[in-house]
Amino acid sequence: MDIDYFRLIDRIVDLDLDEKKITVEAQVPAVHTIFEGHFPGFPIMPGVLLTEAMAQSSGWLILGVLKFERMPFLAIVKEAKMRGFVSPGSLLTIEAKLEHEGSGFAVTKVKGRIGKDLKCSAELTFGLAPFPDPALRVHMDAMANKIGFPLQAITHD
């Protein structure tokens, strides 16, 4: 998890395009200035970052389903629940499932766990748009490679 660059997902563990679901891992850093302020003496991951991690997990799923033809942009956060504290150094496992693919939008349901303990969940809606800049597409390809996106999964129908 590279909080400074808002790259919160470290590794794709599983991508199932038939079931339209993804499992990813996100290693919360043991040390970061965020934890100095949030909170002194009781450092925990901010809920907005957990929500963003759930959104990025969903984003990789949608990119896979759409074969990287369009970029998902977070539009609506519903039912975001922070169900337990997430401490520095924790390993988050996030599962996202595509709930609906509409015309120009997609909806996911996401859950984040540490071990077996459910820590956060949400229903997220994304607008789907053509890549607005070729540089973004290049960046997403590089990031996909870095986090182990199984590109073979989207090249075989």
Added chain:
Amino acid sequence: MSSTFDQIANIIAETCDIPRDTIKPESHAIDDLGIDSLDFLDIAFAIDKAFGIKMPLEKWTQEVNDGKATTEQYFVLQNLADRIDELVAAKNAAPGA
């Protein structure tokens, strides 16, 4: 069984917190009810789920932008209900439906 219009009016009332009795068949979703594109995503999701369809919002928007259709054809609620009925009928007529 409630009409298609009643179902979408109920969805709009619940999704956008608009009093149900102000939503009429002749209401224009954008001009009269003030529904914006983000709220319409929510409405589209609820309608897609309720009717088991995929409303072709992007195609409709393109037609409006190209001057091939008016917003009234798709966003006056009775017209929207008619479009939904057509989509449901097409789905039911499809092979394997």
